[in-house]
Amino acid sequence: MPDPRLAAQLDFLLTCDRLKAVQRTTRLHDGSRFENSAEHSWHLALMALTLAEYAPAGTDMEQVMRLLLVHDLVEIGAGDLHFDAAAKALNQQHAAEAQAAAQLFALLPEAQAAEFTALWQEFEARHTPEARFARALDALQPMLLTWGQTADGAGGLGCTETFPELTVQRVLELKRSALAEFPQLWQAAEQLLREAERAGVIKP
Amino acid sequence: MPDPRLAAQLDFLLTCDRLKAVQRTTRLHDGSRFENSAEHSWHLALMALTLAEYAPAGTDMEQVMRLLLVHDLVEIGAGDLHFDAAAKALNQQHAAEAQAAAQLFALLPEAQAAEFTALWQEFEARHTPEARFARALDALQPMLLTWGQTADGAGGLGCTETFPELTVQRVLELKRSALAEFPQLWQAAEQLLREAERAGVIKP
Numbered sequence: 001m002p003d004p005r006l007a008a009q010l011d012f013l014l015t016c017d018r019l020k021a022v023q024r025t026t027r028l029h030d031g032s033r034f035e036n037s038a039e040h041s042w043h044l045a046l047m048a049l050t051l052a053e054y055a056p057a058g059t060d061m062e063q064v065m066r067l068l069l070v071h072d073l074v075e076i077g078a079g080d081l082h083f084d085a086a087a088k089a090l091n092q093q094h095a096a097e098a099q100a101a102a103q104l105f106a107l108l109p110e111a112q113a114a115e116f117t118a119l120w121q122e123f124e125a126r127h128t129p130e131a132r133f134a135r136a137l138d139a140l141q142p143m144l145l146t147w148g149q150t151a152d153g154a155g156g157l158g159c160t161e162t163f164p165e166l167t168v169q170r171v172l173e174l175k176r177s178a179l180a181e182f183p184q185l186w187q188a189a190e191q192l193l194r195e196a197e198r199a200g201v202i203k204p
Numbered sequence: 205m206p207d208p209r210l211a212a213q214l215d216f217l218l219t220c221d222r223l224k225a226v227q228r229t230t231r232l233h234d235g236s237r238f239e240n241s242a243e244h245s246w247h248l249a250l251m252a253l254t255l256a257e258y259a260p261a262g263t264d265m266e267q268v269m270r271l272l273l274v275h276d277l278v279e280i281g282a283g284d285l286h287f288d289a290a291a292k293a294l295n296q297q298h299a300a301e302a303q304a305a306a307q308l309f310a311l312l313p314e315a316q317a318a319e320f321t322a323l324w325q326e327f328e329a330r331h332t333p334e335a336r337f338a339r340a341l342d343a344l345q346p347m348l349l350t351w352g353q354t355a356d357g358a359g360g361l362g363c364t365e366t367f368p369e370l371t372v373q374r375v376l377e378l379k380r381s382a383l384a385e386f387p388q389l390w391q392a393a394e395q396l397l398r399e400a401e402r403a404g405v406i407k408p
């Protein structure tokens with residue numbers, strides 16, 4: 001490559017292709033296969049575009065999109081984590097992700113590496129309104145795929161095979177910290193679970 | 205759902221899940237499988253974030269990201285098209301996509317449906333600087349996957365199996381209109397093909 005800066009950026013982008021091979025524990029809505037983290041990230045950015053009105057006034061939606069595009073990249077080195085994992089596994093996961101982030105972002109020119117690292121850290125810290133809204137979408141999306149119903153009647157198939165112990169009450173406990181501060185999204189999540197319970201794909 | 209507006213938006217987002225099942229003609233960089241249009245759209249938005257400096261000054265990169273997140277959604281009804289298809293097939297494709305766009309975006313509340321339709325039409329028309337840069341990334345990304353090499357030596361495998369007739373000269377002809385106006389990206393694309401030619405994965 002004649003331009004080493006651009007060559008480094010393209011090398012980074014090619015390495016990011018590996019996110020398409022990181023499998024999540026959520027199935028696509030039709031149940032056909034597990035979702036990967038790259039298409040998941042796209043879905044979240046599209047949610048940000050579609051559901052922007054439910055973020056508090058003044059939330060920078062461009063930043064929300066940036067956070068969502070980048071938030072899972074560290075899984076390229078570290079893998080995805082079950083959302084109900086024990087605290088010990090979580091700590092190990094954080095260490096593995098920090099190492100993966102350092103390695104991956106180091107492929108970029110220095111100032112840009114710092115920018116991407118900052119995006120990832122902002123998402124992880126969940127302090128800014130942008131990171132909190134991004135995290136809420138990240139919490140809502142797998143619920144939609146797993147238990148959601150389209151208006152034309154296609155229903156999510158649940159996840160009793162992968163997580164037989166999950167109940168409406170347990171899911172709400174797990175999701176409350178990410179979602180409850182966005183009342184409309186939280187209400188929609190509760191409603192979605194109640195409908196899935198009536199459809200018999202999750203226990204109360 | 206208690207809130208019909210939010211219910212409509214979630215219905216749209218669940219329907220968009222089907223983009224993950226639309227298969228492209230490009231393989232992942234490691235050759236393991238064909239790429240789907242959802243993960244492709246994520247990759248393009250990430251490219252916009254990483255390669256913003258190669259767009260002309262004043263290009264609205266938030267709009268570029270929006271265009272890229274939405275540009276392939278119409279394939280949910282219409283399917284992806286080989287980039288070298290005959291003009292007749294292209295016309296049929298455009299009609300199928302327009303119909304698919306109308307159906308899909310009609311799931312959204314009215315004003316938002318108009319917004320998303322406008323994004324798709326802006327991308328298709330390729331008049332604005334944002335649409336032109338988005339289109340350039342869309343032209344570069346499959347080249348990267350197919351013929352690119354990472355710094356650690358992993359090379360693209362080419363596509364002689366799916367497109368045996370492709371040569372460096374033919375690819376450059378096909379890509380010129382999208383890429384040549386961005387000199388650094390165009391130079392990188394040429395260089396990438398020359399290296400792939402040396403590696404024996406494409407004919408001159």
